[in-house]
Amino acid sequence: MDQIKWNINFPFVLFSFCVTVLVCVAVAWSYHYFRIDQWKQRVHRQEIARMLLQNGWYESEAVQSQDSFFKDLPGGSKSKEKITYFPKVYYTLDNGIIRINVRITMGKYQDQLLHLEKKLETGLFCELIVKELKESYVEYELLYDTIGSRISIEEMEISNGCLKLMDNVYWEYDTLPHMLIAGATGGGKTYFLLCIIWMLLHTNAVLTILDPKNADLADLETVLPDVHHRKEEMISCIEHFCDEMLERNEAMKRMPGYKTGENYAYLGLEPHFLVFDEYVAFMNLLGNKASMPVMEKLNQIAMLGRQSGYFIILACQRPDAKYLQDGMRDQFNFRVALGRMSELGYSMMFGEQDKDFFFKRTKGRGYVDAGNGVISEFYTPLVPKGYDFLREIGKLQRQRVGQHKERIEE
Ligand SMILES: Nc1ncnc2c1ncn2[C@@H]1O[C@H](COP(=O)(O)OP(=O)(O)OP(=O)(O)O)[C@@H](O)[C@H]1O
Numbered sequence: 001m002d003q004i005k006w007n008i009n010f011p012f013v014l015f016s017f018c019v020t021v022l023v024c025v026a027v028a029w030s031y032h033y034f035r036i037d038q039w040k041q042r043v044h045r046q047e048i049a050r051m052l053l054q055n056g057w058y059e060s061e062a063v064q065s066q067d068s069f070f071k072d073l074p075g076g077s078k079s080k081e082k083i084t085y086f087p088k089v090y091y092t093l094d095n096g097i098i099r100i101n102v103r104i105t106m107g108k109y110q111d112q113l114l115h116l117e118k119k120l121e122t123g124l125f126c127e128l129i130v131k132e133l134k135e136s137y138v139e140y141e142l143l144y145d146t147i148g149s150r151i152s153i154e155e156m157e158i159s160n161g162c163l164k165l166m167d168n169v170y171w172e173y174d175t176l177p178h179m180l181i182a183g184a185t186g187g188g189k190t191y192f193l194l195c196i197i198w199m200l201l202h203t204n205a206v207l208t209i210l211d212p213k214n215a216d217l218a219d220l221e222t223v224l225p226d227v228h229h230r231k232e233e234m235i236s237c238i239e240h241f242c243d244e245m246l247e248r249n250e251a252m253k254r255m256p257g258y259k260t261g262e263n264y265a266y267l268g269l270e271p272h273f274l275v276f277d278e279y280v281a282f283m284n285l286l287g288n289k290a291s292m293p294v295m296e297k298l299n300q301i302a303m304l305g306r307q308s309g310y311f312i313i314l315a316c317q318r319p320d321a322k323y324l325q326d327g328m329r330d331q332f333n334f335r336v337a338l339g340r341m342s343e344l345g346y347s348m349m350f351g352e353q354d355k356d357f358f359f360k361r362t363k364g365r366g367y368v369d370a371g372n373g374v375i376s377e378f379y380t381p382l383v384p385k386g387y388d389f390l391r392e393i394g395k396l397q398r399q400r401v402g403q404h405k406e407r408i409e410e
Contacts, residue, residue, distance in 0.1 A: 040144075041093050047123050048089055048100070051116075057109040059085040087113055096149060097168070098126055098142040104133075114138055118354060127376040129168060143168055143376060147362070150379035153387070156199045161265060163199060166379060169370055173271070174263060176333035176371035177306040180324075181315040182349055187339020188364035189315050190216045192380040193277060194389045196313065201396040204270040208241055210234045212282040217275070223394035234282070235294060241274050242297040245310035252308060264309030271309040274301070280316040283323045295323060302331035319348040336378060338366035350375050 052058060063082045088103035100120065102113050117128045120140055130141040143149060149167035157164040161174025171179060179196075183189035194216070200207060207226060211217035214229040221227035228234050248269070252258055255267050264271065276282075283291040301310055314332065318341075321329075329335075329348075337349045340359045347353065350369055357367060364380035 037093070041091070044093065044098065044124055045091055048091060051119055051123060052087055052089070055112065057087055057112055058083055059108075093144065096144050097129075098124065098140075098144050100140040100142070101137050102140070103137045105136075116140060118356070122356070128374055129376050130372060130374060146377040147379060151381050153195050153198070153381045153383050156195065156381050158199050158203055161271070163196070165381060169368060169376075169378065171334045171370065173311055173334075174265060174306075174309075177311050178302050178332040179311075179313045179334040179336070180319070180329065180332035180349070181313070181336045181338065182317065182319045182341065182345065183315070183336075183338030183366065184317055184340050186363075187366065188380050189317075189338055190277070191364060191383055192336070192338065193217060193275060193313070193315055194393075195381045195383065197275060198389065198393055198396065200273055201393060201400065206270055206272045208237055208272070208274045210237060210274070210276045210282075211278065212285065213278050215277075217277045219390060220393060223390060223397055231282075231285070238274070238276075238294055238297050241272065241310065242301050244272070245301055245305055245308050248308040248310070249304060263307050269309055271311060273311050273313060275313045275315075277315045278317070279314045280318060280320045280323055283320075291323065295325070295328070299328050299331075302328055318345055321348055324348075333371040335369045336366055336380075337368075338364065338378075338380070341366075 060081045060083045062079050064079055085107070087109060090099075090101040092099045100116075102116065104110060104113055114133075117131060117140060120126070120142060121128055124142065124144070126142040126144045127146050128140060129143050130139070132139045132141075149169075151164070151166055155164075161172060163171040163173065165171060173179075181189055181192060183192075197207060197209070197220070207224065209217055209220055209224065209227040211227070211229050212231070212234060218227060218229040221229075226237075228237055248264070252264070252267060252269075257267060259266065283294065286294065298312065298314075301312055305311055312332075319329070335349050337346060341349075341357070343357070346357050346367070350367070353375060355375055362379070364382070366378050366380075367375050368378035369375050
């Protein structure tokens, strides 16, 4: 009898086995993913239809239906409801963004269809990011699975006057300048400020940091040059920042290449940021009389800083109308409220809003108005455990100093 010889190539078998397993996993994952996605879309469509039906936002008429067989019997002719008008609503879910276009007519339900944001947010468990009125329809853009759009500190990006803070949230400081941050103790305000400082140091930005409580931000004085916590120093820093801005406004007009409407970046100048933590506490410390000139300077920077590239990042535990007077708050285009806040706190940050605010225990979570008047849920960039801001910021600063020296030597 012939002996069958098995000539097994073990590495080849192992390789084929691994490839098969990988292919199976990929197929199962994509099947699962698309099924879940399709299921989500079906549920959303059903919810929207239910909203229109249960609110009675359609028109109908009663029609008599004749049962051909039993029309002579009592009950043979029945009355049925025939829908004569149903609102046109188009829904898409793409990349975590839900777009809902609602056709607007001048009919009976025009008002209701123009204000669906609250119902959509709570009904579909998502956050409105844009609402735009277009010709004959209104478009609601909602973020589905907001926490899924949270990025880590390493995923932050900065370029062309635009700082990425979440997958769909950017601070476009060149066009929508000045940031206001409010957050109760432990809400994640300091971590957020440190993330922004760290990211700004990747550019040619010049930073001035003020921390009247001599707390976490003041610790940066060991690695950064312009960090202050003493009252007098802080006041003179604000004055100096404002004067520099006014001087640059003048100087820019005399620069070759100056063009009306263009900003500092067009002329190759660097942006300046005044990072001011515990603003309200500082103003309270100064008292009514001494706080007025400081507020005037800040107001001036907030009003005139955009073109010359002088920006303020103002943080406080609770926004106080007393220190954000005369429309000063409205000059802060990007506003973030972190952690637990009172209804009054939210209305001071965002103005009177028809929105329900919820508190969740997640650190660095809150609400944002990125400058478009729409308030949505917000998560600050995630910082890994054990991350050493002081070391990382110090490293960046040393690199910047090194690059500066090289440039001078050239
Ligand atoms: N983005 C984040 N990523 C990871 N952890 C965070 C983040 N934000 C906050 N935390 C956690 O929450 C804690 C409190 O945050 P943080 O110090 O920023 O709060 P705060 O609002 O500045 O409070 P306080 O005003 O008392 O300083 C941090 O020590 C950190 O453990």
